Amino acid sequence: MSLNSIFQYFVPKDQKIFFPLFEQAANNVVTMATVLVEAVNSNNLATREELFKQIDKLEHKGDEITHQIYLELGKNFITPFDREDIHALASAVDDVADNIQGSANRMLLYRVEELSDPMLKLSDLVLQAVNDLEKAIRELKDLKNVRAIADSCIRINSVENQADYIFDRAVADLFLYEKDALKVIKHKEILSALETATDMCEDAANVMESILVKNA
Amino acid sequence: MSLNSIFQYFVPKDQKIFFPLFEQAANNVVTMATVLVEAVNSNNLATREELFKQIDKLEHKGDEITHQIYLELGKNFITPFDREDIHALASAVDDVADNIQGSANRMLLYRVEELSDPMLKLSDLVLQAVNDLEKAIRELKDLKNVRAIADSCIRINSVENQADYIFDRAVADLFLYEKDALKVIKHKEILSALETATDMCEDAANVMESILVKNA
Amino acid sequence: MSLNSIFQYFVPKDQKIFFPLFEQAANNVVTMATVLVEAVNSNNLATREELFKQIDKLEHKGDEITHQIYLELGKNFITPFDREDIHALASAVDDVADNIQGSANRMLLYRVEELSDPMLKLSDLVLQAVNDLEKAIRELKDLKNVRAIADSCIRINSVENQADYIFDRAVADLFLYEKDALKVIKHKEILSALETATDMCEDAANVMESILVKNA
Secondary structure, rough: HHHHHHHHOOOOOOHHHHHHHHHHHHHHHHHHHHHHHHHHHOOHHHHHHHHHHHHHHHHHHHHHHHEEEEEHHHOOOOOOOHHHHHHHOOOOHHHHHHHHHHHHHHHHHHOOOOOHHHHHHHHHHHHHHHHHHHHHHHHOOOOOOOOHHHHHHHHHHHHHHHHHHHHHHHHHHHHHHHHOOOHHHHHHHHHHHHHHHHHHHHHHHHHHHHHHHHHO | HHHHHHHHHOOOOOOOHHHHHHHHHHHHHHHHHHHHHHHHHOHHHHHHHHHHHHHHHHHHHHHHHHHHHHHHHHHHOOOOOOOOHHHHHHHHHHHHHHHHHHHHHHHHHHOOOOOOHHHHHEEEHHHHHHHHHHHHHHOOOOOOOOHHHHHHHHHHHHHHHHHHHHHHHHHHHHHHHOOHHHHHHHHHHHHHHHHHHHHHHHHHHHHHHHHOOOHO | OOOHHHHOOOOOHHHHHHHHHHHHHHHHHHHHHHHHHHHOOOOOHHHHHHHHHHHHHHHHHHHHHHHHHHHHHHHHHOOOOOHHHHHHHHHHHHHHHHHHHHHHHHHHHOOOOOOOHHHHHHHHHHHHHHHHHHHHHHOEEEEEOOHHHHHHHHHHHHHHHHHHHHHHHHHHHHHHHHHOOOHHHHHHHHHHHHHHHHHHHHHHHHHHHHHHHHHO
């Protein structure tokens, strides 16, 4: 129980600062995942490389938004939710961005040009998860539509389970059918970054569920 | 310094909610580790697979208990210990379960049928560590037997050190004597999940030590 | 907003306990990184092994300092900064030590005797980062020289970016030019521990930046 939770009953919440920043951060990861899906579905390697560079720039933009949230957190005595939840949510969204960029970066640096079916599927799942992440974050502002937030969180959990399953099977298949150990390692690293991006969406969903419970 | 720590002097602690949940969670990882040790010592592959599936179900059960603790944490104004310690302890026990299940899952998915001596030894150490974890969690309830909790924590730390040593040596030996790179990767992944399970027991022990100091 | 932040206006800060411990911890990682740089630049394998053993001992010493900080945190009602920042800073410095020791341990255990250029460069960057870490930690005591702390944090961030870049390129080069998969794995593990050491310095810098903002 923080002082916030007491103060919030008689001090107006200064939500104007945090919500737009969270929406920008969520919006940014949606753009990143959209560009990622476009890139992995493109067979033109030059186009794909161009898109990967866009992801890189978007990740830097995301870093600045996260940094801004941390700065505001330090400056603001009163926060709309518990400070640790604001920090954890910003940090989870940042981790989503890092892992989207990380997967693109590995495809590029390791010169993995023939992308596998599990990589495409996982990229789709990442996009699904961040779409729900953005929806839920938009609703956090007034907490009127609690049902919508909870539903998005449930869908993110389900997407993360699917991503886990696809990752585990893909790695098992690499071990069973791919004899080139270096290719196994490279593919495993790329799949792992994609799967971790959905894990980080789940982390963000867990924070939002905890905010819902505290503010019910 | 949270408000809890002040309130606890004049508000009765509502411990009835959290302790049984923690005991269930601890009990569940003891069952998981017991089944794991049975599985890795079984030479009948069908039996082993059956036991691995039991571990899977137990992990889901553990997830539900963890989720329940988080829900109660959101709902309860007064907690027996600092909120962050309750969260950290629940999360550490959940990570133990995840890594036991992860190691079993990898043995199964990667079709590693000939288990190595370090895998058996690490499984034994995981069981030793969770046995002490359960003992310590049982004693948290009334904090009468502080010595017993501290002793369990010390034994968990010692088990984690042994696991570290076995893991490091096993990986070094794989690099020195195993020429099949794919086998090295598969074995390393399994050993790593087992070793991480003991790390997570140590995390739980660290939380309990910090609870002891605060409530001394 | 913790109670600390209110109490600090009328209760004398008991800083005498925490600052010397943090300085000892920072000093210890500087010694570790100095010995690491000496070791990786030595071509005499016996000397190098001797230096690696020194790193091992220093890591144990660091563990004790961290443990001491946690104990004091449990015992002290009033802390100079928010409790979570003290915990996070101690834990980040401990993670720096773990990863320096981890990289040395892997070079030794995996019998990687010919160290690569990126390993030497990353070791240098680790030393640069911990030097700034120590500088910043020394200045935390009175917060008079806020500019110096902020500058150290900025330099740590820049070093971490350079380390990221060197790590990514080194792993990409291993995949492109090294055909021995086992050697790729071993080198990647060593490079990864070195790069993670700079990540952990950045974590520590983030905590210090947050302390600056709160106490501005």
